[in-house]
């Protein structure tokens with residue numbers, strides 16, 4: 001008797017599992033599927049854009065014009081922003097460097113004062129008045145990881161170190177650690193070339209190459225270390241040293257042990 005009821009029940013259980021699985025999948029799909037309002041976006045985009053420029057102008061007049069001038073022309077407190085472009089604004093404001101509080105050798109990274117939406121409004125306003133380098137549409141990290149690594153070692157590691165942990169430059173200046181930088185800040189740093197960092201225009205590094213580097217920098221600064229202790233990420237020298245000490249140490253212990261037994 002126990003056999004005859006057990007089987008249908010197990011079958012029922014399987015149905016329930018399948019149903020729950022399907023329901024979950026459906027829910028996930030509706031939550032994650034791209035919105036299908038693509039047709040409406042263009043018209044909305046243009047009016048959004050002019051609204052953003054207007055909002056950006058208000059933010060600018062309140063927070064930036066004392067140093068950069070009422071018409072972006074610059075002044076005693078700061079340089080002209082005409083032609084610096086969206087990329088420079090995203091870099092400076094999203095990384096909290098701007099607004100500057102007091103004169104320093106090099107504006108330090110701070111907690112950002114503006115939300116991402118406000119950063120975009122400021123950027124739209126400054127972009128609309130003089131143009132300049134912009135950020136590409138879409139994802140900034142859909143590049144090739146290995147290519148990004150090669151390009152990073154070639155173009156960035158001399159100042160920022162192989163692990164992106166930064167380093168000192170001359171005259172009290174420094175190349176900062178890259179871990180706190182968002183993808184937008186990484187891309188816009190290359191696109192705008194702040195302070196003594198060179199600008200990497202699309203002629204030097206293509207959009208794809210900059211995306212690959214952005215992806216790589218995010219990868220090395222956020223990925224967990226799969227191989228245990230990273231030994232300060234200094235590369236093969238300390239790793240070799242540890243291998244040497246552990247290896248030779250092991251051999252010495254072995255010989256002592258063998259000697260003792262004899």
Ligand code: HEC
Pocket residue numbers: 060063064065066067068077078079080081084088089092093098099100101102105106107122192195
């Ligand atoms: C107290 C004065 C001051 C205020 C306020 C200020 N800035 Fe600046 N800004 C500076 C100085 C000085 C520099 C140059 C600093 C440097 O090169 O590190 C600068 C540089 C910049 C740059 C880089 C320009 C370039 O050549 O690429 C941008 C963009 C910028 N500021 C945007 C802003 C925005 C947007 C605001 C308002 C949210 C703002 N700043 C508020 C003083 C100021």
Ligand code: HEC
Pocket residue numbers: 095097106107108109152155156157158159160169173174175176177178180181182185186187189190194195196197198200213217
């Ligand atoms: C000549 C030295 C030099 C080279 C080469 C260089 N940088 Fe920089 N980088 C700097 C300096 C200096 C700053 C700080 C700028 C500032 O504070 O305004 C900086 C800032 C940055 C930041 C901002 C970090 C933060 O605090 O948010 C990022 C991201 C960055 N660099 C990425 C790169 C990448 C990617 C490359 C290679 C394509 C590169 N840099 C090449 C000197 C350099």
